[in-house]
Amino acid sequence: MDQSYGEVNQLGGVFVNGRPLPNGIRIRIVELAQLGIRPCDISRQLRVSHGCVSKILARYHETGSILPGAIGGSKPRVTTPNVVKNIRDYKQGDPGIFAWEIRDRLLVDGVCDKYNVPSVSSISRILRNKIGNLSQPNQYENNNNKPYHAPLSCSPIHAYSYPGALAPSPGNKIGGVAGVPVSAAHMGHVGLSRAWPSVHTVSNILGIRAFMDPSALSGPDGYAPKMEEWASRAATFPSARAVNVEKTMPDADVKYAQCSSNLSGYVPACAYSPPGQYGVYGGAAASYMSAGAGWQAQSPGFTHAHAAASSPCGEFQSAGQFQSAGQFKAAQRAGDRKPAGVLGRYPPEHVTGLQHRPSPTGAS
DNA sequence: TCCGTGACGGTTGAA
DNA sequence: AATTCAACCGTCACG
Numbered sequence: 301m302d303q304s305y306g307e308v309n310q311l312g313g314v315f316v317n318g319r320p321l322p323n324g325i326r327i328r329i330v331e332l333a334q335l336g337i338r339p340c341d342i343s344r345q346l347r348v349s350h351g352c353v354s355k356i357l358a359r360y361h362e363t364g365s366i367l368p369g370a371i372g373g374s375k376p377r378v379t380t381p382n383v384v385k386n387i388r389d390y391k392q393g394d395p396g397i398f399a400w401e402i403r404d405r406l407l408v409d410g411v412c413d414k415y416n417v418p419s420v421s422s423i424s425r426i427l428r429n430k431i432g433n434l435s436q437p438n439q440y441e442n443n444n445n446k447p448y449h450a451p452l453s454c455s456p457i458h459a460y461s462y463p464g465a466l467a468p469s470p471g472n473k474i475g476g477v478a479g480v481p482v483s484a485a486h487m488g489h490v491g492l493s494r495a496w497p498s499v500h501t502v503s504n505i506l507g508i509r510a511f512m513d514p515s516a517l518s519g520p521d522g523y524a525p526k527m528e529e530w531a532s533r534a535a536t537f538p539s540a541r542a543v544n545v546e547k548t549m550p551d552a553d554v555k556y557a558q559c560s561s562n563l564s565g566y567v568p569a570c571a572y573s574p575p576g577q578y579g580v581y582g583g584a585a586a587s588y589m590s591a592g593a594g595w596q597a598q599s600p601g602f603t604h605a606h607a608a609a610s611s612p613c614g615e616f617q618s619a620g621q622f623q624s625a626g627q628f629k630a631a632q633r634a635g636d637r638k639p640a641g642v643l644g645r646y647p648p649e650h651v652t653g654l655q656h657r658p659s660p661t662g663a664s
Numbered sequence: 665t666c667c668g669t670g671a672c673g674g675t676t677g678a679a
Numbered sequence: 680a681a682t683t684c685a686a687c688c689g690t691c692a693c694g
Contacts, residue, residue: 310691351690354668355669371686373676373679373687374677
């Protein structure tokens with residue numbers, strides 16, 4: 301599983317099969333789209349398959365999040381202790397109650413919602429296996445040793461909890477990364493939704509220090525850490541598009557807000573591009589961005605007070621390598637298509653005048 | 665030419 | 680510890 305060397309797609313872009321694109325790329329996709337760049341152009345520019353671009357944009361439009369879903373793991377159990385307890389109560393109250401009636405009552409009583417209510421067969425199994433003998437103590441009420449993680453709430457958001465929230469442990473790979481502790485409030489208490497919508501929006505991501513910090517970004521294998529991990533690093537950021545559960549941003553991440561005033565320190569990192577990796581997307585952002593001058597996101601979805609001042613991540617900043625859609629298009633039409641990275645194609649002289657208002661003509 | 669979509673091969677992590 | 684399973688991923692090809 302050496303991810304140091306990804307595969308190369310038809311567009312010349314590097315990807316790691318089975319793994320999500322780096323967040324920086326995902327952000328750039330959304331950013332460019334909001335600048336009016338057509339998906340096909342984004343696809344070519346970032347060398348990401350148009351199917352992927354389409355998927356990411358569709359997801360973003362639907363959920364407001366650019367983050368990939370949590371990979372792996374199993375669905376959380378719906379037969380939480382509380383559910384079992386209620387089922388038992390129902391059964392005790394009416395020994396002749398049918399499983400489907402129990403199911404209805406779980407819904408009516410708000411114990412479950414339609415997303416996590418157990419199936420009739422599950423209820424039957426519970427009745428048979430766990431409540432068959434009501435005189436026996438309920439295993440869940442007995443502080444049994446069987447670990448049980450993260451009881452589900454009835455909120456759809458929690459219908460499929462983030463795996464990392466389920467079993468936080470000192471060695472949890474997801475729980476924390478390289479000195480970046482994961483807020484319990486974020487990972488555990490709130491619980492990232494495994495299902496979309498995610499709690500993260502692009503606006504949040506814009507504040508991720510990790511975008512500029514290679515040590516925080518690159519996993520031990522040189523590839524960017526899991527998206528789920530990145531999620532834990534997102535900084536609270538004023539959002540003009542608070543689509544999702546912005547309130548869940550971890551307190552600990554506030555410290556990353558400093559990146560907005562320390563841009564130059566992050567610029568060269570160009571996070572997602574460990575040597576030989578994602579060269580297409582990455583490279584030294586400083587070489588084609590004007591440090592100190594912020595790229596101004598103009599689209600409503602991205603514009604916020606900090607965007608111009610910070611545009612904090614080198615990777616993301618690189619998304620703003622074109623201060624306007626027009627520049628982007630011009631550069632693109634000016635003779636790209638050669639398999640060189642963006643650095644070669646878009647020298648620094650193309651990126652002055654950073655406050656220029658993009659003219660998202662986008663369309664051809 | 666653009667773009668939505670499904671198949672495919674792959675990764676991941678809980679059970 | 681190894682396996683299974685079901686979630687996810689991005690690419691590719693088709694319409």
